[in-house]
Amino acid sequence: MHSLELTVNGRSYQTTVTLKTTLLEVLRDKLFITSPKVGCNSGDCGTCSVLIDDKLVRSCITNALSTQGKEITTVEGLSKPGHLHPLQEAFHEKYGAQCGFCTPGMILAAKALLDENPKPSRKDVREALSGNLCRCAGYGKIVDSVMAAAEQMGQAKN
């Protein structure tokens, strides 16, 4: 057993892991942060996506010990009490989530995109989300949601 210290959504945690524990297992089974979903558990679907120091990663294929001292963001960390993040607002407004299983990963992938490119084209959005599978919503309204959030965030800045 090895001790692991990390920050998730601004809060520090300390826990113990083995050499094989994944970040996804730490988040869900030890810290009970369940927005990252176990889809394929093999790096193929993106439902387990989280941000590590603002970079999008798949937590199911991220060794927990490699996140020692790092800052992790899950979708729970985007909203403030009483205020959703514009991406969350937009997914709600534009019906970007049907069953919602892919949604936390989609929103974080979109956040990583907008951090780099605040004015994306639809094609940019499609490319940025191409590693996140959605089985039920058909992607169109997800892209609509990200475009709407980008516009809203752009306006808020000006």
Place this chain on the structure above:
Amino acid sequence: MKKRGIGIGASLYPTGMSGGGDSSQAQVKVQPDGTVVLTTGACDIGEGCKTVLAQMAAEVLGINYEQVKVINDNTDNCPLSFGTFASRVTYVDGKATVDAAEKARDILFEVAGQMLEANPGDMEAVDGKISVKGSPDRSLPIGEVAGAATFGMRKLVVGLGHYMREPSAPDPETGEIDPFCTLAWAAVLAEVEVDTETGEVDLLRLVCSYDVGTAINPLLTEGQIEGGGAMSIGAALSEELYPNYPSLEQAPTNLGDYAIPTTMDIPDIEAVIHECPSTNGPFGAKGIGEMTANTPAPAIINAIHDAVGVWIMTLPATPERVLRALDEKGGA
């Protein structure tokens, strides 16, 4: 060379279990403050039945759907629903919900009739009020009626609803049968570009038009059409299913091999809602859940034929299958 083609797929599809016999129940309870609790066994798997059933109960009771709380979280305590399949929930659970809401409304009419000294048969429920038809000044807020029923008249304002289409089997003499709740219709148009050197098929456009009866919630209906469309694109072009792979050892075992379409494989699906109300559905609704995943694939396969003149008879139309078919035909 890249060649373009257009194809059409058309289908009709029954709502509910063919042959009937699939039942659903619902309970609508009007709280003393006039808000409503709908309890149903219908499971929301993302298609939005919690919203749609709440809308139906609200419509019957003349209130906003935000005033309806839906409880559908376990099969022990909730009334029975046969399940979320067979494109049945909006129709079958919808009818059960409407039945329950009407029965609860009848109790409100009876109570309001006593309070307003009017005949319960002459009442209506609109804009959050129970009123005497034609005299809007003789009306009471629904909360006042439900409160008086609960605390004054010791009545529980609850409606229990049910719907099941009678099971039907073919007549042994004639083969005649009337098996469906209702039928929905669809037409889908696909435009593809086929690369005759690589066999790759690029889907450029997909227009999906569905006769949904009445679109109870158009945004959710579009979601169904787009989501089913994406599944059908996978079936047509990339998702290899048993027994179509070369051998069991080559069966896909992960999502890297079993290729669900990504954002890059799906165009912006154009959903067209065509409303032709069913004569017997709740508010004219029909079910389209499943057919949205059935109709696009044939349109895509027809479009491939239009583009390069080959019929792909085994799904999905992978580059390999398209190239083999082109070889057999001696070129595009």
